[in-house]
Amino acid sequence: xxxxxxxxxxxxxxxxxxxxxxxxxxxxxxxxxxxxxxxxxxxxxxxxxxxxxxxxxxxxxxxxxxxxxxxxxxxxxxxxxxxxxxxxxxxxxxxxxxxxxxxxxxxxxxxxxxxxxxxxxxxxxxxxxxxxxxxxxxxxxxxxxxxxxxxxxxxxxxxxxxxxxxxxxxxxxxxxxxxxxxxxxxxxxxxxxxxxxxxxxxxxxxxxxxxxxxxxxxxxxxxxxxxxxxxxxx
Numbered sequence: 001x002x003x004x005x006x007x008x009x010x011x012x013x014x015x016x017x018x019x020x021x022x023x024x025x026x027x028x029x030x031x032x033x034x035x036x037x038x039x040x041x042x043x044x045x046x047x048x049x050x051x052x053x054x055x056x057x058x059x060x061x062x063x064x065x066x067x068x069x070x071x072x073x074x075x076x077x078x079x080x081x082x083x084x085x086x087x088x089x090x091x092x093x094x095x096x097x098x099x100x101x102x103x104x105x106x107x108x109x110x111x112x113x114x115x116x117x118x119x120x121x122x123x124x125x126x127x128x129x130x131x132x133x134x135x136x137x138x139x140x141x142x143x144x145x146x147x148x149x150x151x152x153x154x155x156x157x158x159x160x161x162x163x164x165x166x167x168x169x170x171x172x173x174x175x176x177x178x179x180x181x182x183x184x185x186x187x188x189x190x191x192x193x194x195x196x197x198x199x200x201x202x203x204x205x206x207x208x209x210x211x212x213x214x215x216x217x218x219x220x221x222x223x224x225x226x227x228x229x230x231x232x233x234x
Contacts, residue, residue, distance in 0.1 A: 011172075015165045017135035018172055021128050025176040028124045031117050032183050039114065039190045047079040051201035054083060058208040063087050078113075082106040082202045086209050096210045107202055114191040121184035125177040132173015139166025 011018050050073070057066040070083040085102040092098075143162030 011168070015135060015139070015169065017131055017138065017165075017169045020131050021135075021169070021172050021176050024124045024128045024131070025180075028121055028128075028176070028180045031120055031124075032180075032187070035118055035187045039187060039194065043078075043114075043194050045193055045197040047077060047197045047201035048204065050077045050079055051083075051204045054205055055208055058205070063091055067091075078110045079198055079201045079205075081110065082198075083205050086202075086205055090209050099209050100206060103202055103206055107199060110198060111195050114194050118184065118187050118191060121180050121187070125180040125184070128176040128180070129173045132170045132177075135169025135173070136166040139163060139169065 054066050054069070057063070057069070067084060067087045070080040070087065073080040074084070082103045085106045086099045089095075089099040089102045139162045141162075142165065145162075
């Protein structure tokens with residue numbers, strides 16, 4: 001209880017700028033909690049292992065089975081969306097360029113989800129530090145004003161109040177900013193790991209689809225000449 005009472009006193013002495021820093025701290029905590037749940041609890045670095053489950057199906061030309069498997073796995077594996085897009089292109093005689101383009105579209109969307117809101121953390125940390133600095137300047141201005149204009153009996157009290165406001169806002173700004181920057185680095189590193197895992201898994205599937213299917217112009221020409229010829233290279 002004594003600790004909380006001291007915090008309350010310091011918060012009161014810090015003036016109005018303490019509330020501004022508090023608002024930014026609450027926003028930073030909300031982002032950190034949401035990103036932690038998304039990046040650590042909902043997402044796992046298992047996409048490359050998931051991609052390996054499609055190798056046999058794709059090499060055998062069993063794309064409909066692979067497509068069904070991808071659709072069933074979308075709740076747990078974001079890579080499944082990219083695999084679905086790539087298989088659709090392969091089934092539609094899209095060729096390498098179309099397969100890559102469709103998969104890249106999905107990967108861009110999925111990778112952007114990993115970085116959502118994380119970029120606000122360094123901004124909030126910097127603004128919190130600057131707000132603390134602004135509170136310091138305001139507190140020092142009050143201190144000098146007290147010395148210049150106040151009644152001699154009140155000078156010591158006003159000078160002490162101004163210095164207290166300056167020090168408390170500076171300290172609170174740093175208390176808010178330092179953990180925010182550290183956790184931003186942790187979350188950004190996690191997002192990078194997940195992105196690399198997702199992209200490498202997608203690259204595996206793209207390579208299997210590319211090598212299992214001949215270029216679309218050649219296939220279309222061959223299909224026109226011999227409609228009975230299968231379009232899939234097992």
